[in-house]
Amino acid sequence: MHEMSVALAVIDQVETAAAQTSDVTSVRSVRLLVGELAGVVPDSLAFCFELACAGTLLEGAELVTEPVPGRARCTPCAHEWAAGMPPRLSCPECGGAEVELVSGRELQIAEVRWGDGDPPHAATHEPTLEEC
Structure with a gap:
């Protein structure tokens, strides 16, 4: 399933960013720009994201997908x-x-909100996910 590989790539990128910040203990949400032409089904991605987050720093995090026409x-x-x-x-x-x-081919992490007490972190270099 293509959406599972996308979910795993998002988790990997967020965990990599979290490792660079010593006081991050959890992730509240990830906002992802999803282009209409990216070939990703947002509902399937959300399902895969929830499954793939189990046992990771992102367990319980909300995935917010923002469509890009x-x-x-x-x-x-x-x-x-x-x-x-x-x-x-x-x-x-x-x-x-x-x-x-x-526009419309985007598959990009737009924002990550770290756990309680941590300030929100907007992606400063707007990483894009490699095609999976």
Whole structure:
């Protein structure tokens, strides 16, 4: 299941960040940007995340997924539109096929909130998850 490998990658990145901060004892929540075109089902990801967190620093943490709509831009005429799903990859304005996806493929940790008493930590370098 693709979502399980994504959940494990998120947990690994959060645990790595926590190891760099000596006073972190738990994680309250992780906010993840999930692009419409990323090929990830948020409900399946949430289920896998809960299972994968068992016995880790993230056990009991909430996964908050924030959808990012897919958007495309025509290179010749610069028209931008909602790509949709399945994505429309020809320009509705000029019919051109030279298209750039400008958003919707994100799979990115946006914020981690550490356990009680710890200040929230917003990802400063906005790590992205490698394709799993």
